[in-house]
Amino acid sequence: MRKPVMAGNWKMNCDNEEALQLADGVTARAGQVEDALVILCPPATALSTVHQVIANSNVKLGAQNLFWEEEGAFTGELSAKMLLSCGCEFVIVGHSERRGRFGNPDEAEVEDLGAIFGDTDATVNRKIHAALAAGLQPIVCVGELLAERQAGATDDVVEDQVRAALEGVTEEAAGNIIFAYEPVWAIGTGEVCDADEADRVCGMIRQILAAIYSDDLAEGMQVLYGGSVKPENVEGLMAQDNIDGGLVGGASLQADSFGRLIEAAVASAG
Ligand code: PEP
Numbered sequence: 001m002r003k004p005v006m007a008g009n010w011k012m013n014c015d016n017e018e019a020l021q022l023a024d025g026v027t028a029r030a031g032q033v034e035d036a037l038v039i040l041c042p043p044a045t046a047l048s049t050v051h052q053v054i055a056n057s058n059v060k061l062g063a064q065n066l067f068w069e070e071e072g073a074f075t076g077e078l079s080a081k082m083l084l085s086c087g088c089e090f091v092i093v094g095h096s097e098r099r100g101r102f103g104n105p106d107e108a109e110v111e112d113l114g115a116i117f118g119d120t121d122a123t124v125n126r127k128i129h130a131a132l133a134a135g136l137q138p139i140v141c142v143g144e145l146l147a148e149r150q151a152g153a154t155d156d157v158v159e160d161q162v163r164a165a166l167e168g169v170t171e172e173a174a175g176n177i178i179f180a181y182e183p184v185w186a187i188g189t190g191e192v193c194d195a196d197e198a199d200r201v202c203g204m205i206r207q208i209l210a211a212i213y214s215d216d217l218a219e220g221m222q223v224l225y226g227g228s229v230k231p232e233n234v235e236g237l238m239a240q241d242n243i244d245g246g247l248v249g250g251a252s253l254q255a256d257s258f259g260r261l262i263e264a265a266v267a268s269a270g
Helices: 016-030 044-054 080-085 113-117 121-134 146-150 154-165 195-212 215-220 234-238 255-269
Strands: 005-009 037-041 060-063 090-093 137-142 178-181 223-226 245-248
Touching: 005 090, 005 178, 005 223, 005 255, 016 037, 016 044, 016 255, 037 090, 044 060, 080 121, 090 121, 121 137, 121 154, 137 154, 146 154, 154 195, 178 195, 195 215, 195 223, 195 234, 234 245, 234 255, 245 255
Parallel strands: 005 037, 005 245, 037 060, 060 090, 090 137, 137 178, 178 223, 223 245
Antiparallel strands: none
């Protein structure tokens, strides 16, 4: 039985005071939850603050990105070792926004986001290796653009991203990865993917894992859905066989709505 997961990706939101308040609210509401894995991924500036708030709870800390080198002349980047020293146990890798792939037309209009954010399948793979080598659990994001879905390319895009992410990763190491299927057109847009379709793609990811590694690995790996998860739609998503939880942006920014998502994750375990 896979443990349900609810991971909050705060993105570029919350200064230190706001992060403290939000982490405090989540911890007060769900800090002692045992039947679901609750992960908060604040901006890097608030990692240490949030770590202190969650210290005596079951809530875990994740970062939103990392760089693959251990140290050196890489201005603005953060290594796995630095994230570990802030108390992180998880790190999001390959989020579509880090790949410069946006679901919201306003953001897509910003020039050359791919070059600014820069992640490619190859860099995602290097980051996964660095995270795993350091003992961080990567939450690896994959998903198609609206145009790719409309062209019937969803399965090919997702399969290519999953296979590229896992290049050179041993089965033992892969056991520490969490995958998140995040259709880009559903991220921050209010458009949620139908639960059946999200389940189908998460199931396909599991089949790819079985083909690369083994049925055991595929059965044991937590696969999340992300894309406009909210209290109103979470139950339908959590009821799906292949969806083990959510990677949540907007609805993780309020302790009340995130608390309701955690409750749905706990309920799905029972
Ligand atoms: C995300 O940040 O990965 C995400 C899915 O955002 P939202 O829940 O706001 O769509």
